[in-house]
Amino acid sequence: MKLYRDQFIRYIEEDRLIVSVKEARHLEKALASPARVIFLLTGNIGVVKRYVQLFQQEGKLVFLHMEKIGGLSCDKEGMHFLSSYLKPTGIVSTKNSMIKLANRLGLLTIQRLFLIDHDALHHGLQSVEENQPDAVEVMPALLPSYLDYLRSKTEYPLITGGLIQNQEQMKLALCHGARAVSTGTPVLWKELPTDVKNSYCTL
Known part of the structure; x- marks a missing residue:
């Protein structure tokens, strides 16, 4: 049985924001963010354990x-x-x-899909059903109509990210069914998108 799954789902549904850390110089800003889920895309095997522990000590979930x-x-x-x-x-x-493999080891899993074309979309949906991740991250985020489609085709929580530059783009993705938006833009880590918190909005 996977640990933290219920907590993870609750955090992304409440926060609607995931901090995606791509550079070590942004670690302090990520730690200060009110978002409680962190995607770590920086470091190496010599330092990454320390990074993981830094966030876990602050009560954050680290992927x-x-x-x-x-x-x-x-x-x-x-x-x-x-x-x-x-x-x-x-x-x-x-x-x-x-x-x-991560599923078998009891880790939470987020499968990242890149929507390049219709073949990638079809293959991605097949992979998700076969792999049964805990959530699916769809990239880029600026494809809201495809979020509607994906939400109708899979029961897994949808996260989206990539090319997000402002709060309005985040809101648009959330309005179209993303549970949360992941972003590597530190200026967007300071506050949660509260105007769409806890419910899907209508445009």
Whole structure:
């Protein structure tokens, strides 16, 4: 049974914002954010455990992006190292094999999909149903009509991110069914998008 799943779902539904940390210089700003879910896309195996612990000490849930952590191999051994030593809440990955293995190890999983074309959309939906992640992150975020479509096709919570530059773009994605928006723009980490908090808005 996965730990923290209910807490994760509650946090993204209440906060509607996920902080995506892409540079080590932004760690302090991420720590200060009211958002309680962190995507970590920076660091290497020499420092990332300390990063994970920093956020966990502040009560935040930390997800490592497997493909972005230097020196962490995207294979069975790398996943076992992550699970037993780094001990994040879960992972973000585009790789089916990593999602499946992380699921078996009891980690929370977020499958990242890039909507390049209709084939990618169709293949992504198939992968999600096969892999059964805890949530799906759809990129880029500036495709609200596809969020409507995806929400009608899958029961998994939808997160969206990529190319977000302002609160209005975040609000648009949330209005179209995203549970939360992930962003690597530090200026957007300071406050939660409260005008759409706890409910879907109508445009």
